[in-house]
Amino acid sequence: MSGRVLVGVKRVIDYAVKIRVKPDNSSVVTDGVKHSMNPFCEIAVEEAVKMKEKKIIKEVVVVSCGPQQAQETIRTALAMGADRGIHVEVTGKDYEQLGPLQVSKIMAALAKKEDAQLIILGKQAIDDDCNQTGQMTAALLDWPQGTFASELTMEGDKIKVVREIDGGLETVKINTPAVITADLRLNTPRYATLPNIMKAKKKKIANLKPADLEVDITSRLEVLRVDEPPQREAGVKVETVDDLVARLKEAGRI
Amino acid sequence: MALREGTLRLNLLLNSRNVYRFNSSVGVRSLSDNVSSKPVTSSAPEIAGDHLIYTQEHFALKKSLRKIIDQDINPYVEQWEAEGIFPAHKIFKILGSAGFLGVNKPVEYGGLGLDYSYSLAVAEELGNIRCGGIPMAIGVQTDMTTPALARFGSAELKQEFLLPSIMGDKVACLGVSEVGAGSDVSSIMTKAVRKGDEYVINGGKMWTTNGTQADWICLLANTSDGPPHRNKSLFCVPMNLPGVQIARKIEKLGMWSSDTAEVFFDDVRVPCKNIIGKEGMGFTYQMLQFQEERLWAVANILTMMENIILETIQYTRQRKIFKRPVLHHQAVHFRLAELQTEVELLRALLHSATALYIKGNDVTKLASMAKLKGGRLAREIGDSCLQFWGGMGFTSDVLVSRFYRDSRLMSIGGGADEVMLGIICKYMDTLPKN
Numbered sequence: 001m002s003g004r005v006l007v008g009v010k011r012v013i014d015y016a017v018k019i020r021v022k023p024d025n026s027s028v029v030t031d032g033v034k035h036s037m038n039p040f041c042e043i044a045v046e047e048a049v050k051m052k053e054k055k056i057i058k059e060v061v062v063v064s065c066g067p068q069q070a071q072e073t074i075r076t077a078l079a080m081g082a083d084r085g086i087h088v089e090v091t092g093k094d095y096e097q098l099g100p101l102q103v104s105k106i107m108a109a110l111a112k113k114e115d116a117q118l119i120i121l122g123k124q125a126i127d128d129d130c131n132q133t134g135q136m137t138a139a140l141l142d143w144p145q146g147t148f149a150s151e152l153t154m155e156g157d158k159i160k161v162v163r164e165i166d167g168g169l170e171t172v173k174i175n176t177p178a179v180i181t182a183d184l185r186l187n188t189p190r191y192a193t194l195p196n197i198m199k200a201k202k203k204k205i206a207n208l209k210p211a212d213l214e215v216d217i218t219s220r221l222e223v224l225r226v227d228e229p230p231q232r233e234a235g236v237k238v239e240t241v242d243d244l245v246a247r248l249k250e251a252g253r254i
Numbered sequence: 255m256a257l258r259e260g261t262l263r264l265n266l267l268l269n270s271r272n273v274y275r276f277n278s279s280v281g282v283r284s285l286s287d288n289v290s291s292k293p294v295t296s297s298a299p300e301i302a303g304d305h306l307i308y309t310q311e312h313f314a315l316k317k318s319l320r321k322i323i324d325q326d327i328n329p330y331v332e333q334w335e336a337e338g339i340f341p342a343h344k345i346f347k348i349l350g351s352a353g354f355l356g357v358n359k360p361v362e363y364g365g366l367g368l369d370y371s372y373s374l375a376v377a378e379e380l381g382n383i384r385c386g387g388i389p390m391a392i393g394v395q396t397d398m399t400t401p402a403l404a405r406f407g408s409a410e411l412k413q414e415f416l417l418p419s420i421m422g423d424k425v426a427c428l429g430v431s432e433v434g435a436g437s438d439v440s441s442i443m444t445k446a447v448r449k450g451d452e453y454v455i456n457g458g459k460m461w462t463t464n465g466t467q468a469d470w471i472c473l474l475a476n477t478s479d480g481p482p483h484r485n486k487s488l489f490c491v492p493m494n495l496p497g498v499q500i501a502r503k504i505e506k507l508g509m510w511s512s513d514t515a516e517v518f519f520d521d522v523r524v525p526c527k528n529i530i531g532k533e534g535m536g537f538t539y540q541m542l543q544f545q546e547e548r549l550w551a552v553a554n555i556l557t558m559m560e561n562i563i564l565e566t567i568q569y570t571r572q573r574k575i576f577k578r579p580v581l582h583h584q585a586v587h588f589r590l591a592e593l594q595t596e597v598e599l600l601r602a603l604l605h606s607a608t609a610l611y612i613k614g615n616d617v618t619k620l621a622s623m624a625k626l627k628g629g630r631l632a633r634e635i636g637d638s639c640l641q642f643w644g645g646m647g648f649t650s651d652v653l654v655s656r657f658y659r660d661s662r663l664m665s666i667g668g669g670a671d672e673v674m675l676g677i678i679c680k681y682m683d684t685l686p687k688n
Contacts, residue, residue: 036317072310075310075314076314076317079314079318191317191318191321191322191352192314192317192318193318193351193352193353194315194318194352194353194354194357194366195353195366197311197314197315197318198311198366198368200314201311
């Protein structure tokens, strides 16, 4: 067992920013807009660092795919306690079209290359809300998966995962190596202390291209159009249930 | 949809658990109501590569500090303002553990040994605290009581006072101003008389920020009868020594969450080793750190001024008079544009002064100009913005009225406007010669 954990982190538009669609409806405005690490990725990093602190695993390697700026996201993870980073450089049109399928191929290739024991990802990114990368990565590697994890416990060479599902909580036990995706309540990410921020400067970030991993990142999808959701209209208050039924009938809803 | 239900569930859970929250709705973001309007954001560039003095590490530092502010400080500000005090030991311990109290202090004593631009980044970020009292208290700890000690104190003294202050275990306060001497530091009356291997201190200090909670005071006292700039010394005096009396907590116009004390010293005996550096050098040591103090104050208030302008825009955009938003009246948006312009000018001065300073230049003139402008601009912004808030601006429920009160101190404390003007005139060589 290598004791190595791979954590994927994605650079997304900051959760607090008001999203604007470009006038040509091709995509959202990203230039000059504040970006940060995807919140679920932060939780994934935190979990990995905690496991290292408890000496359950030996090394946390953080991965991000994207242009030069992805390195900032990797640095944030290093400041939280990750040991080293891998920046898979994807730019321009390739980056615009980069999606879960391509990223999961890259993660699978890296997992083999780095001899990873565990992959932890955020359950989904807050920009595309795909919730696919973890599952696809597990499938490509033929590894078990514990998605929407709100609690992780190592039990020998198996992992007990408590999963958040619509009906409540589900507990599964899976073999390692495995893929885990982090849900909101898995932990509370630490803020990077200033000493760790400065230490992170010295940690290594390796640079790779998808071709170096023999991964084909051509997209099978084409975005046709991006629109804002329709403006939310004012609601209407009704006095009785009969009123409600009548109104719904009027609106052709029932 | 599962996600939306999950999100609503999460909101309730998060609000009751006070976990580090992603601003209420994760995965669900508000969209612009008007595609063509530009987003209202802070004007400082976030692109590390282009910034005059800040690197990626500076921005990472600000981000972390902001989390502490949002989680451990801002939710309690209203309460602490009402109580007239904030828990300095608790807050300083949190900040100290994260490394924010010793940014430019020596590594041997728990500091980070970074240059002043990092201290400035901390000062700027602390401006996001929703009052002036707490940043001021932190600034006293980091940049007024400890610089001389860090530079000139003995190893033993630094171990006893500097290290715990950087770690946030000890709260410090500054004893320089007196009832009879503020701007005119050279005329202080507190005396420290050498008796064997002790100094006996008699006198009193005024305007002591953190005074009611502090573990030690960095005290300036007369130690001989020589010329007033060469007869003073700095001491580290524990506040629990017999003879140290906290006379009263002062009721002030603003800065309510910061406890300000009047302290008396009645035959207080302090070991000789508690002197910082050389006897007679106290005045010089204090003066050396003035540039840093002044730049710090400007950095701090700059963020606050910008936040007030942003909040005023938000308020006046939704508040209507005569059927239109207040903001749509030209007098309002034009005035805010003027004020924002001045904020940018002050920021430019601050950053260029800092850039010169970290390269080893003396920036006394620029720092004094920045302090002068900072104090005056804050008063203008407080006054104009409060006017735009109307009746609401006059209530205690809004930030602008607190800012109006808190910021008034900037032209008085840390070097009054008149002192700044005198310094600038000295550099311009316009002062009358004797």
